[in-house]
Amino acid sequence: MHPTKRRRSRRRYHHGDLANALVAAAVDIVQSQGAGALGLRAVARKVGVSHMAPYNHFDDRAALVAAVGAHGFRKLAREIRESAEQVAGRPARQLQEAGITYVRFAVANPQLFRLMFSPELADKRAHPDLATAAQQTFGVLEDLVEQSAGTDARAQQGAMGPLVAWSLVHGLAVLLLDQQLGPPVDLQVAEQIARGATEAIWVGLAATTRERKSQP
């Protein structure tokens, strides 16, 4: 018998793995109905448990939201890493693929992505799990930029490299989600735009290392 899922019987007093079930339900709610519909009672209802049960696993509503955010950051970091591994050995391509994956993630999971950068999660000090998840996601980009800088003279911009890389894809993602670039965009179009933008930025970084003194 599986140790985590004891018995098939319904209506057990103890759920067995409520914490995970709760964040799963929470992620579901966010994806389908947006962050506004995410609440302790809603999530408890969805799992089929009393409205106070979640308090055994989360201090308060903010902790639940933070858990969903952390889940999102981990997922994003994983997808970026995987996309980079698919073009291993070519650091420049890796960086571009990472950027495209970032934008694709935002377009594919708009509600979750928005929650991850919502004001509710702005102060990450109270939620260490969320803080490290967010930092590690950013860290993946940093590593890729660093590796690029190692094999290529481009992108050796010091702290400016990862900053510009992250800023570009994040800003692009937000623009796409808020439909500031026009009507809703599907995955493939978003990828094309991201490809173009990352290429532009890449050439830009390359040039910057060459003509440093040129000023506007």
Place this chain on the structure above:
Amino acid sequence: MHPTKRRRSRRRYHHGDLANALVAAAVDIVQSQGAGALGLRAVARKVGVSHMAPYNHFDDRAALVAAVGAHGFRKLAREIRESAEQVAGRPARQLQEAGITYVRFAVANPQLFRLMFSPELADKRAHPDLATAAQQTFGVLEDLVEQSAGTDARAQQGAMGPLVAWSLVHGLAVLLLDQQLGPPVDLQVAEQIARGATEAIWVGLAATTRERKSQP
């Protein structure tokens, strides 16, 4: 006698200019206590009016939040325009100043800035006022990029120009606010970073027009 402010007497049944007073109070609350504390009752209390009075001027809570967001976008657009006017005649400098002003606005009004890009305001279709305010803000950047392209061969990237420009400063602002770049940053440091980043991007755009075929 001033037509908008009739009599100095306190405790009048009709407020006279409640709509504006409400958004002013709402902006105050957002700035000091964050978007989470913004509610119809809170705002009514602050103005000294019954908790149902706001419904004569806003359909619901979402409409109030949208009004605050629109206020923020208009303020941002105004500040960008003003900073650009101070270096009129030098389109390249104008674009850079606009970017710096954008970042400075975010650092100076963090809570308001976050609300402007909060999930609550993601769908602007239901709030035309907010939609046009946001579009016009983005439009200011578009115009500046276009003017730069007119006098300078740089930045002639088609749709990519404003996209990259906006993405960069927005992403940078978010990174600064979320303290992903380290401990809290004051206005002057933020300006320095923004200056460096915009210079990098400028050189990048310039180079891109030259070596278009270069690929990562």
Place this chain on the structure above:
DNA sequence: CGACTAATATTTACGCTGTAAACTTTCGGG
């Protein structure tokens, strides 16, 4: 194996919120 303890889940209750409905007060145009 049985009993004690800590972890987990439930019930009840309270104050807060958004908002609907009915009411009162005031403003402005014939």
Place this chain on the structure above:
DNA sequence: CCCGAAAGTTTACAGCGTAAATATTAGTCG
């Protein structure tokens, strides 16, 4: 001056987060 419309108030209700007390189960030690 009057009367309708606009603006503000009062009352009421459901849903939310959460505190406190209670009930059920799981794991551990004798």
